[in-house]
Every structure is written in C-alpha cells, then in structure tokens.
Amino acid sequence: MKVSVDHDRCQGHARCIVFAPTVFAIDGEGYASVREGCEQVSSQLQESVRSACSNCPERAILISDD
C-alpha cells in the first residue's frame, strides 16, 4: 500500500495525525504531508492509514495498492 496527501485538497483539519501519527506530519501552517520514508505503508500501519483516509473531511489522502 502506498499513501500520499493531495496538497491542493488538504485544508488542515489534522484528522490524519489522530489515526496515524507516525505516517503523517503537520507543517507550521497546519497542512498535512506524509512523513519522509513513510509513503510505502507497512502492513501493521495499513488499518490506521485507512482510518485516516476515511476520516479526512477533504478526501485529501490518497491510497494505492502498489
């Protein structure tokens, strides 16, 4: 599983860091990104990342299967 944040959609709700704080980070203006090296999601974090994705109000978290 790969994860990314669509920076055009993210509006800084910061829900993602509630569900997967080791995968996402928030910048000084409140916008989210995937932490460096975390784009490829390990199997034990996949459920958390899916929760972050389904709770993102802006649908700014993108998950792909490769």
Added chain:
Amino acid sequence: MSGKTPLGSDFDFHGNALDRIFETYAHLRDKCPVGYSGKHGGFWFLTKSEDIFAAEQDHERFSVTPSMLLPPFGTDVPLIPIDIDPPKHLAYRRILLPLFTPQAVDKLESGIREVARHLAKRVLDARIADVSHMFARPLPTIVFGRLAGYPEKDWPKFDAWVDEIIYSRSADPGRAHAAGRAVMEYFSDLLSSRKDLDRADDIIGYLLNAKVDGIPLSHEELLSYCYLLFLAGLDTTAWAIRASLWYLGQNPREQNRLRENPELIPAAAEEFLRTLSPVQAMARTCKKDVTIRGQKISAGQRVVLVFGSGNRDPEVYDQPDEIRIDREDNRHLAFGVGIHRCLGSNLGRRELVVALQEFLSSVPEFTLADPAEQWHGVGSLVIKI
C-alpha cells in the same frame, strides 16, 4: 398549481426551529433535498451530505459574500477571513494559521486543563449546578480571553454580547446590531489602547504586528478580525461542551463508560460534534447559475448548506440519528470543509476533549434536573450530582 405551501418554504435553522430540527432534516432530505425557504430574505437550502461537501469545496461557484452568516452576526461589515473570497482570502487566513495548528494547541493544553479542572471542582461543590453558566461558557471565555488578550475585567460583559449578537439575530436583528456596535466599539478602543505596546504574546499583539503583502493591517481590518475571533472563539465551543453534557446527563451508562475509559473521549467528542453541532448551517451566494439534483439555482441567490442535516444523512452514516460514542469513520461537517474550514477547529476540539475529560474525572454520575431541556444553544443546563 394547488394553493398548498411548498415543502420547506418555512424552513429555518435558528431559535425554536432547532427544537425538532432533526425530524425536519429527515423529512427534507427524503422529500425535498434541495428546497427554497422564504425566511431571512429567501434562500435555497441543501440537505444532503454529498451536495454540501461539494458546494463547500467549490469556491469557484459559491461565494461567501456578502456573508457566510445568515442572518448576519449583528454587523454588515464583512468578517475577515470568513466573508472574503479568493484571491484575497488566503493572505488574510494565512496570518492566523500558525496560531491554531495542533502544535500550537499542544502548548495551550495544560492551561486548558487547569481551567477545566478548576471549573469542574466548583460544579462538584455546588451539587446542583447550571453547567452552562459554571462550566461550558466560562471555559472558552477564559481560555480564548487569555490567548487573544482580552482583559480579564471585561470577561463578564461577553456572554450578554454573544447572546444578543448570535441568539437574537433571527428574532430581533435590531438588538443584534446594537450589540454588534457595542462590540465593535469595545474592540476599537482596545486596539487603540494597545497600539503603543510592542508585545506580540497574544493574538491582538500578533495581529498588530502582522502584515499582508508587506502592509500592516488597517484599523478596520484589525477590527474585523477581532470581531470574528470574539464570536467564533467563545460561542461554538461553549455550545459543544454544553450539548455533550446534555447528552451525557441523560445517558448514565455512556457517561460512566467515558468516565472509566477516558481514552474513548476524543471519538465521543467527534460524535457529539457530528450530531449536536454548534454550527447547523452556513450560507453562500451563487456566483453563476448552478443545477443541483435537477433544481436550477440562479446566480446571485443565497444558498444555505445545512451541515446539521448532512451530518445525519443515512446515505453516509449507519443509524445516523443514533449517538454512538465509539463510532468509527466519522467524516462530518461540524467545522465545514474547503478553503473556509473552521480555522479554530484544532483548538475547539481540544477544548471539548479536555473539558469532558476533566469534567468526568471530577464530577461523579450526574443527571439533568429537567430532562426536557433543549439540546441546542448556550442557555442554562442544570444538573444534579
């Protein structure tokens, strides 16, 4: 055409209309998902989650001018940044963003906790207590008053101003505007008194030193920020705390579950925000003709996005009217979405969570003195311990 009044033509989302509004929402979503009400000068309304999310995220077609608020908050001055469209909007919003990130709110948490604990102890001592007056309202007043730099001696005046501007605006706009003028005057004086002070350790000080495109903010711009922050920072958080206690007072089982498992409180807070949201709707104006579910809405017309209805849309949530404190996948509209997402959402959420944690750890099982008490607003809520 029959003489029958069209469905939704008297739809309102203020005052007594809120008493049974969840039934109204269910009916409208089912029979009239896009409708027209003659209230407040006439407005279209959207009640389906999907339509509301789409409109919120579409600032090309939906403008926030003349105001996101319907009726306005006791003033015709556009409030910065919520009543400002792109391209000017981002520069105005950007100034405030660093003050309300999760990291910034982390630094406030111990202060919030201390205030919440102190207020909860007073509730405990009283045994029979109006928790709106003693807890839900003073908490954000103290927390935000300190953060923003409102002198403590002025705090006792704030509740009456909020009541008149926010809660009288529908029934008595004249009264709301009179209070609006008083608040503008208050902040105008406060800003003038602060002009010579070179300190930036509160929001007013920060704004006095802030620049947009290299230019310091004008007195009018500063006043607009102050006015909005005052109303947004106090009332919504108080409502969210009061509404959560309203629910818990009637549901001792869930109350004890949260008391015994405080780690469940953040998810419960999301559920209270979804179902009992302080902001039931926000308005837009169509910039061009749009068609939603087959209904044409013309450029220039007002459109109300009914967050409270979207938050209970059965197409999105399983058993939407049921408050499930451990609900998963709770993507709701309590703070709006798109470029005008509530700027204080991280602070509001943290205040709500910490308030509930401290309240439940200090106060043993409680019930409502009057079970018929309304869920909405910031009016009294008496509990018995």
